Amino acid sequence: MKAEIITIGDEILIGQIVDTNSQWIAHELNSIEIEIVKKTSISDNKVEIFKAIDLAKLNADLIVLTGGLGPTDDDYTKDALSEYFKSKLVINYDTLKQIERLISQRGGELNERNRNQALAPDNCKVIANNLGTAPGLWFEFEGKTLISMPGVPFEMKEMMVNYILPELKKNSTNVHIIHKLVLTQGISESKLAEKLEEWESKLPAELKLAYLPSPGIIKLRLTAKGTDKLMLDKAINDNINKLTKVIPDYICGFDAEALEEILAKALIEKSITISAAESCTGGNISHLITSIPGSSSYFKGSVIAYSNEIKEKILGVNNSILITYGAVSKQTVEAMAIGVRQIFNTDYAVATSGIAGPTGGTDEKPVGTIWIAVSNHNGVISKKFLFGDQRDRNIQRASLTALNMVLKQINNKEL
């Protein structure tokens, strides 16, 4: 099956936002063997929408649209589709109920605009939007399928995952595509590629490897494609077993979406509580930990100590340590980890102190110098890292490295 993705919105054309929706959609469709032949971004404008659909149907069996379904006057997609497919707009009562539910939950009152969100073309299937007010629309025409979704990423994703992908899958062929993710931490992409060269060269033809790098984490995706599902499963598992022997120190998880989820499972399994003392990471470690539902069962809290005064006063870092070694030092970060663990009375504690940048570096301690410490009842260990010169990347890399240091310590691996 061939598909074209059309994203609608002036904010994409004027370069105000990066279009991440179409990447996500392409990736998901690909995983159920739908080939993307083209991606197009157009203005939120009836004529452009008509032209784009006319062009897309020449090459694609499936046309996926996002954007332009909002309640405001600059959103034209629904009207355009209704005109294109010669539909009548009628109230969809399931959608109206969902809108009423959402509005009342937010303590608001239903107005005309919200009510209009419940209007849908009478010749399409309406897809429930469980997280917002604009429903999805599914048209079948001339042997083709056109699906229109809101542009708000989390609404679109929920709709895709819970309804659209399973529906599309029903119609797909008997070719299986299996993806398996391996998360690595603490190694650069080029070094990783070097270490994996031999293993990769021996991969069987039905397996394909891809590198998915992001600050602090590089995911390896192994994709198997073929008709014999059992054989594909075996090929993937065998080769992942081999992989773990090649880079045992760098793998931090499998198939999970995020390191903080892997850590959450380990902490819950072993009934370990944790706290943090953050300087250069400025709250990001705590934010990552608490992004996981139920994190209050193992995370007691933390101190963001963005000044020496707080490191001393609240975390109990000795003034002489700060004066002698400075805030960005082994001595300070270890004292922070020990201090916060005592104050919060947790099994583990993690601490960071460094120079996130872009300024504040010296010859001895350049921007990107970051100390991380982990403490438990056995004592404290720490390690110095030299990341790059970009503030946001340094914060993210230091945070993920810190979480991985805790994870390794819990799993009794050497740091």
Added chain:
Amino acid sequence: MKAEIITIGDEILIGQIVDTNSQWIAHELNSIEIEIVKKTSISDNKVEIFKAIDLAKLNADLIVLTGGLGPTDDDYTKDALSEYFKSKLVINYDTLKQIERLISQRGGELNERNRNQALAPDNCKVIANNLGTAPGLWFEFEGKTLISMPGVPFEMKEMMVNYILPELKKNSTNVHIIHKLVLTQGISESKLAEKLEEWESKLPAELKLAYLPSPGIIKLRLTAKGTDKLMLDKAINDNINKLTKVIPDYICGFDAEALEEILAKALIEKSITISAAESCTGGNISHLITSIPGSSSYFKGSVIAYSNEIKEKILGVNNSILITYGAVSKQTVEAMAIGVRQIFNTDYAVATSGIAGPTGGTDEKPVGTIWIAVSNHNGVISKKFLFGDQRDRNIQRASLTALNMVLKQINNKEL
């Protein structure tokens, strides 16, 4: 001048990478008043390239291509262009010199593949690639311009900034496009649209309004297009003045990218220091504040109090308050804001306590119930919010609402 951007590469179509090149190019072209009418991503394949150029030239005066110029076997763009424009490929000696220089710098030796990189169509202008081996190509045809650049972001950007943009600017017409952003906080998209209905209906024809929603912040973008720059500036400013009178309570900034940047400027300007006590936001407020370079000049730190024990022990919230009113209450959140301000010795403090979800709600305090307090030397104020049922959105909305409450307090607006 109208332009289409075409990005070439399978890695975009299978969703392996997010296409950030086209966003950057769109933004830069827009800044020299070139309007992007379409963006297209296609496979690295001659037929697709031909079709894409044929379509683009119907609507655009300028066609910008990136990708497919690499030295490997899966790169077809140069051959495709040379066939499309009936060119002969000839050695470009400036390019060859640059390739030799780069290869020797990297300690390598010139091979056939590298040498072929120096081949260029004989009927185009060759654009030097100062950072890589694949040159850019500039064709003039049928009154149109087609520019092909490598897909490696830093090579492409260098070429654009140092050569292409200045050249295009020389030829640009006298049509001006001006964008102005207005940031709003604390109001839903549909309510905002309702409030703006009258104002919007009176906008002059040369102004266009767009809503850009995200969790916690809705940006309004006003775009003016025309030949008389002074008149456009005046029209935008006049209508933004009118807008501020329509929704004075909801505007939190202009043209800035993020609320934390606006707050940063206000704090620096008035020499105000700040700290935070976060429960349900779990460190995200601190993370947002410290994402801004130089935030250590006004942010001293915070306590993430994810358990009652910590609220009591570190923030000094009275045990009887926690027992009588619960952690999610006016009394607790105000005590947290007062406590952290005293401990951190800051001018302002902000505190949050709520139920981020997805579980933990009750009939009386459903998921999404969040209290926020701001304290300063005058005392403390607090407000209860009822957000939705999604954890990550609740955390983000509560964090931005908290920052905005501080900003309003600093600007002496009613909360």
